[in-house]
Amino acid sequence: MLDAQTDAATEKTLEIQGITKSFGAVHALSDISFTVNRGEWIAIMGPSGSGKTTMINIIGCMDRPTSGAVILDGEDVSSLSAEELTVIRRDKIGLVFQQFHLVPYLTAVENVMVAQYYHSLVDENEALQALDRVGLLERARHLPRQLSGGEQQRVCVARALINSPKLILADEPTGNLDESNGKIVMDLFRQLHAEGSTIVVVTHDPDVAACAEKTIVLEYGRLARITDNPPQTGKVEQAGETAQTTLDKQA
Amino acid sequence: MFWKMIFGALTRQRGKPLMIAFAVGLGVSLATAMLNVMFDVGDKVNQELKTYGANLIVAPRGLAAFNDLYDLTEDEGRTEQSARPEQFLNEADILKIKMIFWAHNIVDFAPYLDTRVLAGGEAITMTGAWFDRHLDLPSGETVDTGMNRMKSWWEVQGSFARDESLREVMVGTELAKRMRLAVGDSFTLAAPDGRDLGQVRVCGIFHSGGEEDGRVFAPLALAQEIAGQPGKVQRVEVSALTTPENELARRAAQNPNSLSAMEWETWYCTCYISSVAYQIEEALPEARVKTVLQVAQSEGAILQKTQLLMLLLTLLSLICSALAISNLVTANVMERSAEVGLLKAVGAHTGAVILLIMTEILLSAFVGAVGGYCMGLGFAQLIGRTVFGSFVTAKALVIPIVAVLVLLVTLIGSLPAMRMLFLLRPTEVLHGK
Numbered sequence: 001m002l003d004a005q006t007d008a009a010t011e012k013t014l015e016i017q018g019i020t021k022s023f024g025a026v027h028a029l030s031d032i033s034f035t036v037n038r039g040e041w042i043a044i045m046g047p048s049g050s051g052k053t054t055m056i057n058i059i060g061c062m063d064r065p066t067s068g069a070v071i072l073d074g075e076d077v078s079s080l081s082a083e084e085l086t087v088i089r090r091d092k093i094g095l096v097f098q099q100f101h102l103v104p105y106l107t108a109v110e111n112v113m114v115a116q117y118y119h120s121l122v123d124e125n126e127a128l129q130a131l132d133r134v135g136l137l138e139r140a141r142h143l144p145r146q147l148s149g150g151e152q153q154r155v156c157v158a159r160a161l162i163n164s165p166k167l168i169l170a171d172e173p174t175g176n177l178d179e180s181n182g183k184i185v186m187d188l189f190r191q192l193h194a195e196g197s198t199i200v201v202v203t204h205d206p207d208v209a210a211c212a213e214k215t216i217v218l219e220y221g222r223l224a225r226i227t228d229n230p231p232q233t234g235k236v237e238q239a240g241e242t243a244q245t246t247l248d249k250q251a
Numbered sequence: 252m253f254w255k256m257i258f259g260a261l262t263r264q265r266g267k268p269l270m271i272a273f274a275v276g277l278g279v280s281l282a283t284a285m286l287n288v289m290f291d292v293g294d295k296v297n298q299e300l301k302t303y304g305a306n307l308i309v310a311p312r313g314l315a316a317f318n319d320l321y322d323l324t325e326d327e328g329r330t331e332q333s334a335r336p337e338q339f340l341n342e343a344d345i346l347k348i349k350m351i352f353w354a355h356n357i358v359d360f361a362p363y364l365d366t367r368v369l370a371g372g373e374a375i376t377m378t379g380a381w382f383d384r385h386l387d388l389p390s391g392e393t394v395d396t397g398m399n400r401m402k403s404w405w406e407v408q409g410s411f412a413r414d415e416s417l418r419e420v421m422v423g424t425e426l427a428k429r430m431r432l433a434v435g436d437s438f439t440l441a442a443p444d445g446r447d448l449g450q451v452r453v454c455g456i457f458h459s460g461g462e463e464d465g466r467v468f469a470p471l472a473l474a475q476e477i478a479g480q481p482g483k484v485q486r487v488e489v490s491a492l493t494t495p496e497n498e499l500a501r502r503a504a505q506n507p508n509s510l511s512a513m514e515w516e517t518w519y520c521t522c523y524i525s526s527v528a529y530q531i532e533e534a535l536p537e538a539r540v541k542t543v544l545q546v547a548q549s550e551g552a553i554l555q556k557t558q559l560l561m562l563l564l565t566l567l568s569l570i571c572s573a574l575a576i577s578n579l580v581t582a583n584v585m586e587r588s589a590e591v592g593l594l595k596a597v598g599a600h601t602g603a604v605i606l607l608i609m610t611e612i613l614l615s616a617f618v619g620a621v622g623g624y625c626m627g628l629g630f631a632q633l634i635g636r637t638v639f640g641s642f643v644t645a646k647a648l649v650i651p652i653v654a655v656l657v658l659l660v661t662l663i664g665s666l667p668a669m670r671m672l673f674l675l676r677p678t679e680v681l682h683g684k
Contacts, residue, residue, distance in 0.1 A: 057678045062596060082676075083600060090598025097681055101593040103256070105263035110255055117252035118598035143263065159597070171681075 019068030043209035046218035094160030098172035130158040150181025272619030278572020283627025289561035307489040313337030339483035362484035379474020409434035409455035423464035576664030592680035
């Protein structure tokens with residue numbers, strides 16, 4: 001019984017095995033290996049040109065490595081075709097972008113429903129619940145241009161969550177937000193992590209990286225180090241409460 | 252969700268679908284106008300060409316054979332008192348021309364009878380004709396026809412003579428100059444044997460630009476009285492709306508019996524000048540019908556060239572439209588590349604994205620096409636009124652043609668954008684770095 005619990009806790013959601021990525025003579029990534037366990041929160045850091053974006057593209061199944069293997073939820077996705085990768089993205093990954101990327105002519109709830117539409121069946125109530133979870137139920141019928149940056153990013157998080165992905169992949173999620181909106185979004189991630197979501201965040205912000213359990217540092221396309229971050233006392237336990245309190249204050 | 256996305260894209264994007272609709276509408280309006288004019292231009296050009304005279308001459312078989320045998324012109328074959336009966340047609344039979352299968356395509360006709368008279372001591376040709384005759388056909392229809400319609404290009408000082416007056420004549424400019432006649436003057440006519448025929452009044456002096464300028468034109472009844480041939484005419488000029496000749500028509504003109512039954516039926520039921528001539532000969536067995544080939548061939552050539560011009564303009568407008576759509580759609584897709592990348596990133600297959608964007612474009616194009624069609628009908632009327640002085644009939648056939656053309660033009664115009672959509676990778680547009 002104990003062994004079974006231990007196995008579940010150490011189940012690997014993502015395994016990166018010696019991947020390299022070359023663009024002609026340029027080596028964007030060289031021999032990178034690491035593992036993300038289920039329910040783990042990993043931050044990938046590094047200066048500009050270190051290969052962070054290339055790494056997130058490969059983890060997000062939007063690109064393939066030149067060599068090496070990417071095992072996502074037990075399936076090697078490194079040699080799949082573009083159409084097969086689309087299916088993997090649809091079924092297993094929730095994406096959050098720095099620039100939000102909401103469809104400008106759809107309301108907040110419709111933007112969430114787009115992810116449902118391409119995944120399986122559209123359920124407006126479920127989409128509204130996802131927006132409620134990120135504190136945006138009242139803004140569900142607003143167009144992106146009628147929402148603040150923080151609100152748009154929260155819609156983006158709701159869209160990433162709607163299909164219950166195996167992995168939430170966030171690319172500089174607070175990069176375009178002011179401090180208070182950044183805090184709201186990070187509180188949401190804390191809440192998701194507390195609920196058991198597996199999260200990979202690419203960031204150059206040490207404060208954002210510090211929220212994760214581990215930080216993977218890339219330099220010049222190589223894995224420089226992996227550090228375990230000290231647990232932020234009380235934060236994980238209180239994450240849900242913190243996010244809700246901040247949202248209530250905003251409301 | 253698909254239609255929600257389409258509805259959102261069409262109603263909440265600022266002006267982009269409208270621009271596509273406008274480009275399509277412009278192309279469709281020109282295509283609709285040109286196609287409608289092209290289909291109607293045959294009748295219009297034919298009507299215009301009818302003003303340049305008759306394209307069929309109906310003559311008695313006997314006179315035609317006599318003239319052909321001795322290689323005489325019509326003037327040389329003019330009526331003499333001693334002329335044989337087979338050299339004339341009965342005036343009463345002329346109505347049959349308006350009762351053939353293609354009666355509605357017989358626009359005008361006028362009978363003529365030439366005779367010789369003496370005026371001021373000079374022997375001149377007097378031609379009797381219908382000027383403006385009202386006819387009641389046995390079918391119950393009424394027809395107004397005569398020289399004033401057939402010779403609309405004549406420059407007439409004064410007026411055409413009246414059919415019912417036996418003392419009014421029209422004099423050609425050359426003759427009027429020689430005899431120093433003006434409108435309103437009277438002069439004495441005499442028979443070739445010197446018998447006094449009384450005085451006639453000049454109601455009009457005409458300039459035709461041809462040999463008619465040396466003649467006197469009088470009401471048919473007067474010429475018949477002078478010639479001593481009551482109820483007789485020598486020839487009939489017929490102006491008919493016809494279809495341009497083709498190989499079948501040319502073969503039929505040479506020998507209708509050489510055609511197969513099906514070919515003969517096609518030829519007979521098509522308004523070729525040769526089939527109209529054939530039908531007139533059927534109605535008037537004693538007559539032989541000659542086609543005025545220069546006029547018939549010019550009509551065909553002008554019609555074909557005009558239709559070709561219209562077709563080229565239609566193609567040109569559609570090519571311009573396709574280029575405009577191509578630019579607009581490509582710009583639209585480029586502008587929305589992040590959105591397209593996002594859809595692909597959240598799991599949309601390339602085909603699904605293309606279907607979404609194409610539906611959006613085709614719906615915009617449909618709205619533009621409907622507007623463009625209505626605008627095109629307006630343009631067609633404008634062209635009709637300006638060029639031909641009459642309205643252009645809207646042809647139902649244009650609607651499916653335009654629909655197919657819009658679909659093709661929109662799809663072809665969207666090809667570069669579709670290629671972009673196909674090749675676009677989410678990684679290229681989502682990071683924004």
